Amino acid sequence: MTGWRKASIAGVGASRQGKLPGETAISLATEAFTAALADAGLEKSDVDGLLTMPGSSSPEGAKHYLALGEHLGIDPVLTGTLNMGGATAGALIQQAAMAVATGMASVVACVFGDAARTRGSKFDAAQGGEVSWGSWGMFGNAANSAMGAARHMALYGTTSEQLGWVAVNGRRNAARNPHAVMREPITIEDHQASRFIVEPLHLLDCCLITDGGVAVIVTSPERARDLRKPPVDILGMGQGHTLQTFEQKDWWYLPHQEHCVARAYRMAGVGPQDIDVAQLYDNFTIAVLLWLEHAGFCKPGESGPFVEGGTRIAIDGELPVNTAGGNLSESYMQGWLHVVEGVRQLRGEGGERQVRGAETTLVTGRGMTLNTASALVLGKGR
Incomplete structure (x- = not known):
């Protein structure tokens, strides 16, 4: 397997996760940045690129890179801030990879932090732009995914119980992850008994709201091979956008x-049959079903039966999915921890949740009222 391989992930780091009173988006991003440097065996002075995503509790907006860079005490040659919701981690890593490949920077840190749980973020805020969709009863991010779930059910006979198996699988994997926020096992009965947020989505169909930070360090494959941990090469990258919705x-x-996943596959020179582990963005359970279809693991309309029973998506199954617990049970870091888990699986650092013989992983993200998506195909470094 060849793939692109012009940039590698050399370090990953995460802060503590959960409800962390007294912390801020900046302090948690700093904690993650420090952990990623230690993971790679690098010093702060080695970093000459800084790409950031502001959290929902970050007041700086587009100037987030200025605030974080000042706090970290670095003056990079390449920097900036981007917010594409849950697609941002993949998109920033793509920017970092291109910067490394073109020589614009040599070591790029991609960093996110948020104190969303402490600051009181909820799913019941009205969505929309200048005219809120809330005037039409459209409240919360769950409403967008609920429409997709209802349509999938109507067209293909998908059931709420099938959605529930995604949640049960995520929690089962999180129970093997000492850093996961939610580790108490759940059953399909628990899923069905949990209250509706927006029908047909129950509470256990919805991701967590948490405080935390995550950082990923990208450098050249040559440099990565000389650092502390085994490198993980970027084999393929892709984005996809639907800027018109209704x-x-x-x-x-x-x-x-x-289209996003197809671009990443094409660049990597792989297909769904070559993917050993899938870290699929799961802000809601229906998202995993759609990704399974979009990534070619099953045909349109067949994802419900694919996940039913949870055996095919289990750690020892046909396609291990969200092996650390995902947004639903590990922590909601807007997809950043999906990248971290993908890297750890390829390094063989999964512990009780390690997938045997994992050599490739697909990482997906989506965001901004579901208008935008990113995908990475990662492979063991050479």
């Missing part, structure tokens, strides 16, 4: 996600 009748199915 103007397109199939918007609920998010076809841009299929």
Whole structure:
């Protein structure tokens, strides 16, 4: 397997996760940045690129890189801030990879931090722009995914219980992850008994809201081979966007996600049959079903039966999915921890949740009212 391999992930780090009173988005991002440096065996002075995502509790917005860079005490040659919601981690790592490949920077840190739980973020805020969709009863991010879930059910016979198996699998994996926020096992009965947030989505169909930070360090494959941990090469990258929403009748199915993954596959020279582990963005359980179809692991409409029973997506199953627990049970870091887990699986650092013989992983992200998506195909470094 060849793939792109012009940049590698050399270090990953995460702060503590959960409810962390007294911490800020900046302090948690700093904690993660420090952990990623230690993971790679690098010094702060080695970092000449800084790409950041502001958390929902970050007041700086587009100037986030200025605030974080000042706090970290670095003056990079390449920097900036981007917010594409849950697609941002993948998109920033892609920018970092291109910067390394073109010589614009040599060691780029991609960093995120948020204190969303402490600051009181909720799912019941109205969505929309200048005119809120809340006037039409459209409250919370769950409402967008609920529409897609309802349509998938109507067209293909997908059931709430099948969605529940995604949640049960995530929690089962989180129970093997000492850093996960939610580790208490759940059953399908627990899922069905949990209250509705937006029908047909129950509480256990919805991701966590947490405080925390994550950092990923990208450098050249040559330099990565000389650092502390085994390098993880970037084999392929892709993005997809649907900037028009309700103007397109199939918007609920998010076809841009299929195009996003196809671009990453094409760049990597792989197909779904070559993926050993999948870290699929799971802000809601329906997201995993759609990704399974978009990534070619099953045909359109067949993802419900694919996940039913949880055996095919289990750690020892046909396609291990979200091996650390995902957004649903590990922590909601807007997809950043999906990258971290993908790297750890390829390094063989999964512990009780390690997938045997894992050599490739697909990491996906989506965000901004489901308008945008990113995908990475990662492989063991050479």
